[in-house]
Amino acid sequence: MKLFVGIDVSSKDLKVCMMNGEGDTLQSFTVDNNLEGASHLRDQIVAVADKLPSKEIHIGLEATSVYSWHLAMFLHEDEALQKRKAKVFTINPKLITKFKEAYVDLDKNDHIDAWLIADRLRFGRLPMTMVMQEQYIALQRLTRMRFHLVHNLTREKQYFLTNLFYKCSAFTSEVDSSVFGHAITELLLEKYSLDEIVAMDVADLADYLKDHGKNRFPDPERVAKCIQKAARASYRLSKVVEDSIDLILGTSIQSIRSIQAQIKELDQAIERILSGIPNTLQTIPGIGPVYAAGILSEIGDITRFDDQAALAKYAGLVWRKHQSGAFDAEDTKRIKSGNRFLRYYLVEAANSVKNRDPEFGDYYRKKYKEVPKHQHKRALVLTARKLVRLVDVLLRNDQIYTPRRKVNAAKD
Known part of the structure; x- marks a missing residue:
């Protein structure tokens, strides 16, 4: 007999429902979401399990950001629960929401979500236990923070470009060098007006770019001429507006550099x-420490997954089937669920691998040519799905990737 424990987690308390295999509620109570409350919950689970007696305990709670993490780790590592073969599941809230829709006349009370989680555990077919070892959790905190910073950096760069259009509307169309290079950002920090940039001697501007760009420009004089051309072609601002835009650009540049420094520190x-x-x-060519860490930290122990298809589903890299009779739709949508962090690092890794490994490069180009729109996005996601098979094989077999030798990955 199994004991099913559903826990509805909030920042303040834990609503608990214990259920047997027949769906009968054995206990229902509330405890504080802290160490004392978790300890009391553990004692109650052990007491009920010993009365049944239960051969196994399944404990489920929704993945509610940080609020469920401490409890999940506490229950997973507790010795008394381990002796009673307890398994802890952190469940995607969408799974519980969909499950709830099957109940038409369900009464509403404070413990209904805990009851639903326990009942969902009773039905079984859950993907896997979700609690990982501490080394993976430590790595996961860092890689998820990096994910957060990368997206912040993208937003800050977009904001910078918006304000740069006020300052120099023709810059991005006339200058093919990155506006975020050190030399050009330094030039913008000097707060030169467009007329001052136009009036500069080309040789002096080229020397400025050469010095601040650490000789990375192959032709600094050409870049200098492009900058002056952009300055001449741009709209002019009044002094008061230009001063404001210069301050905004300077502040944005400092924010960008700060985020970049933070990302570098995280990478180390x-x-x-x-x-x-x-x-x-x-x-694998193209996968360095950051991408490897991002993938490993979300997967944890590869044996948690039955096969590469289960891993792909966990990452959200699977497509829904639409079939009826003899009809089988070719254009289907990717599922919206899945681990977005794992999906992000797999897609980023695939983008890098396709540039360095001929097999993945050929596959990407083949998929790119198959459709008339969204070619890159579609081809890249499909390449990431192909990468999942390779990742699964290498981790499961502790195998080193050898490009010239085909690995025996499972086929879809």
Whole structure:
């Protein structure tokens, strides 16, 4: 007999429902979401399990951001629960929401979500236990923070470009060098007016770019001429507006540099932790420490997944089937669920791998040519799905990637 424990987690308390295999509610109560409350919950689970007696305990709680993490780890690591073969599941809230729709006349009360979670556990067919080892959790915190910073950096750069159009409306169309290079951002920080840039001697502007760009411009004089051409072609601002835009651009540049420095610091920390986790993902051309860490930290122990298809579903890299009779739709949508962090790192890794591995490069180009629109996005996601098969094989077999030798990955 199994004991099913559903827990509705909030920042303040835990609403608990214990259920047997027949769907009968054995206990229903509320405790505080803290160490004392979790300890009391553990004691109640053990007491009820010993009375049944139960051969196994399934404990489920929704993945509610940080609020469920401490409890999940506490229950997963507790010795008394481990002796009673307890498994802890952190469940996607969407799964519970869909499950709730099957109940038409369900009364509303404070413990209904806990009851639903327990009942969902009773039905079984859950993907996997979701609690990972501490080394993966430590790495996961870093890679998810990096994900957050990368998206912040993208937003800040977009905001910068918007304000740059006020300052120099023709810049992006006339200058083919990156506006975020050190030399050009330094030039913008000097707060030169457009007329002052136009009036500069081309040689002096080229020397400025050469010095601040650390000789990275292959032709600094050509870039200088492009900048002056953009300055001449741009609209002029009044002094008061130009001063405001200069301040905004300067502040935005400092924000961009600060985020970039933070990402660099995180990358170093990620590499240090990853060095203590044996893996073969970095043998794949194009996958360095950051991408390997992002993938590993979300997967954890590969044996949590039955096969590469289960891993792909967890990442949200599967497409819904639409079939009726003899009709089988070719144009289907990717599922919206899945681990967005794992999907992000797989897609980013695939983008890098396709540029360095001929097999993945050929596959990407083949998929790119198959459709008339959204070619890159579609081809890249499909390449990431192909990468899932390789990742699964390498981790499951502790195998080093050898491009000339085909690995025996399972076919879809």
